[in-house]
Amino acid sequence: MQLSHARSASRDTAGRPQAAGVPGTLPEWDLSDLYASSADPALETDLARAEADAKAFHAALAGRLPGISGDDLAEAIRRYEAIEEVLGRVMSFASLSFATDAQDPANGRFLQTMQERVTAISSNLLFFTLELNKLEEADLEAKLRSPALERFRPFLRDLRVFRPHQLSDEVERLLHEKEVTGRAAWNRLFDETVAAMEVKVGGEVLNVSGALNKLSDPDRAVRQAAAKGVSAAFGEKARLFTLITNTLAKDKEIVDGWRKYPRPGSSRNRANMVEDEVVDALVTAVIESFPSLSHRYYAMKARWLGLPKLQHWDRNAPLPDEDSSDIPWDAARDRVLSAYSGFSPELGRIGREFFEKPWIDAVLRPGKASGAFAHPTVPSAHPYLLLNYHGKARDVMTLAHELGHGVHQVLASGHGYLMSGTPLTLAETASVFGEMLTFRAVLDAETDPKRRRALLAGKVEDMLNTVVRQIAFYRFETLLHDARRKGELSREEIGALWMQVQTESLGPAFEFTPDYEIYWSYIPHFVHTPFYVYAYAFGDCLVNALYGVFQEGSVPDFQNKYMDLLRAGGTLRHKELLAPFGLDASDPAFWHKGLNVISGFIDELERADG
Incomplete structure (x- = not known):
């Protein structure tokens, strides 16, 4: 099977909320390398x-x-x-x-x-x-x-x-050459449409990224206005987004049928070098944990905010004790590099290079891609990081996340173009681990109980966004692709599937307004990389288990073994990579070990709340 020449950028999801405000001078990348x-x-x-x-x-x-x-x-x-x-x-x-x-x-x-x-x-x-x-x-x-x-x-x-799914040479060449007028063209249409959209929020006219960032504003009226603005803007384009979604789902069904993949997610799992059964175990474990994780946490959040029910624009609302002051870029850099260097001087040294050289673009500007990603480019060059930095605590975590990708890509580059790339399931390891290192450093330095609670709650929300939300996304995709096989879906039918999984995953603390039905349309992963999203949950649970081993001190020379894991790139599978740490992702108990870390944080919040 052919390679993708536009090496996969590890994209952050729009589930990582960021608030408005632009502190100081932000870096821009220089692509001349x-x-x-x-x-x-x-x-x-x-x-x-x-x-x-x-x-x-x-x-x-x-x-x-x-x-x-x-x-x-x-x-x-x-x-x-x-x-x-x-x-x-x-x-x-x-x-x-x-x-x-x-x-x-x-x-x-x-x-x-x-x-x-x-x-x-x-x-x-x-x-x-x-x-x-x-x-x-x-x-x-x-x-x-x-x-x-x-x-x-x-x-x-x-x-x-991919050998069992390979077609004749003529068909493979046809699919290869038609890609530019097929899926790639629909991807471009989606990107250009979203980049050009304007969202009205109160008296402001914002791009999509700016409007989504308003969903974490401390003022509930601002959050509601942003939510209504996003709903209206995407509602106006609903016919186009519905067409794009139907077309790409049908295109995938046709190709999967020819290649004899057993189900819509199987081709992604093969590319991730992970068995369907391992993904099933992860998804089942997370869905079973919805009540003990998201349902339990958001019930607490509703109490903290003094609300009988949460609306969807309250999901990322800052907590009453949360520090909403702007964090300058230099301070964010220092927090992340200090955490990286504290774990491993080599990790910190490689990370520092991204700041010393023009490898990061964090400036907010019209037309720029929303969210965040790390692009590995090619081993003879270096990775580039894209962020939209608004100066809030979660932006610091996003920086830690994307820098983890970048460092991982640098360490793996020695294997060359064909073997440095890491399957998506393992590509999130360094990014989520980098987030955890940064979070623990910030939390351990905080002595004020209220601010400590706010930090812990913020981390829980990030983990719920990474695990619960992404598995809900995966379930939505599964339901959508299964339904599309019976015929073209209307906007209302897609919206109903979206509302079903949101209700299941977020729980009874929420009361969803009808305008939320269109929110499926802004998630780029559904267009660019179908069934990608479970990799975030895979990575988060894996890192939770891995970090638990680190904290226990049960694995000698953990840091060097961890660096070897990153250096392996795509040369080893998950079983081989996790074996030195005594972990096995094929064991269903492995996923519960990772989920128990989130549950433990919620337990701690409940004790503080009581």
């Missing part, structure tokens, strides 16, 4: 060289893999990797340029043009992964006696996971 601009001569030179190399690669090797030696196959993989990395560099630059300002038509045209050119070039490479998967096991094992080829065993292992 990739290319100086879209007119950079080096860009055209790289594309021309990649095209020539890809054609030569096809001419030399197409149809000949069974007859070559292990050493020659290793050399072929190195050639393939070198071409892929050039194409990955081009697409990283194009996608990051688009994320910088999606409202600029030139950025949209540039991204589309690069997608088309890269797709055309990579069509010459498509045969290679298809033919690798056609090799018989005995033949491949014989070739793997070559030490040079043995290095690429993890790449071949992960590639062959």
Whole structure:
């Protein structure tokens, strides 16, 4: 199966609320380490060289893999990797340029043009992964006696996971070449539509990111106005978002049917190198824990806010004792780096490099991608982080989260373009662990009981957003894709599924107004990366279990073993990575171990509340 040249950015969800206010000077990234601009001569030179190399690669090797030696196959993989990395560099630059300002038509045209050119070039490479998967096991094992080829065993292992779902060469090429006018085009339409939207909140006109940030304003009237504004803005576009959702769900159904995936989430699980049964165990454990987690916590929050029922615009309301003062960027940086360095000097050193060099874009501006993400780009360059920094405590946690991704990507880059990428289920490990390190450092330094309670409650809310909310998203996607197989869904039918899972997951403390039915439409993951969202819950529960082992002190040399886990990149599976810590994600008890950490925090809040 072909690789994605626009390496997956680890996107934060819109579930991470951030309040308004822009403190101090914020950093902007400089993409010139990739290319100086879209007119950079080096860009055209790289594309021309990649095209020539890809054609030569096809001419030399197409149809000949069974007859070559292990050493020659290793050399072929190195050639393939070198071409892929050039194409990955081009697409990283194009996608990051688009994320910088999606409202600029030139950025949209540039991204589309690069997608088309890269797709055309990579069509010459498509045969290679298809033919690798056609090799018989005995033949491949014989070739793997070559030490040079043995290095690429993890790449071949992960590639062959898709062997049962591979189609004929002609169909694979058709799907590959039509991607630019299929899913990718619908993704672009969604992004450009959301980037251009204006949301009226009281007397202000905001972009979507700014309006969503108002949902954590201390003033309930402001939160309500923001909620109504978001509902109205997305309601006006409901027909378009309903069409996009129906089209992409049907497109996935068709492709999954041809590839014989047993259910809609199976292809994502294969890409994550995790078994369907492991994901089922996670989802079941979280759903069973809704009453003891979210239902219990939000009942407390309603009491704290003095409300008989919470509305959806109260979910991220700050608590009465919460410190709502602005946190300058430099202070946020110092908090995160201090926590990282306290755990591991190497972790802190790599993290500091992101601040010393222009690798972060935190400025608020029209047209910029909402939320936050870390983009690995290519091993010959470095990752970039995108945030929308509003100066609140949760923004500091978002910074800690994305920096974790960035450090992880740096540590794994030594494995090269084909094997440095980490499956989504493990990609959240360093980010959530970085958040936990930062949170514990801040909490341990706080002595005031009321502010300590507010910090703890804020952490619980972040964990509920990461675990309960994301599993609710996953359940929504599952219900939607299953329903779409029976026919096109109306806006009302999609809204009903959304309200069902929100009611189940958030519990009786909430009273949902009808306008909340449209809120499914602003979640980019449903469009860009179907069934991605459970990876957040996977990562959070995994880190909770991992951090518990760290606190217990039961694993000698924990820090070095943790750094080795990050350095492994995509070369090891979750069983191998967790074994040194005595953990096993295939054991259902593992997930309850992680969920019990959240439950324990809620227990502590209940004791303080009593």
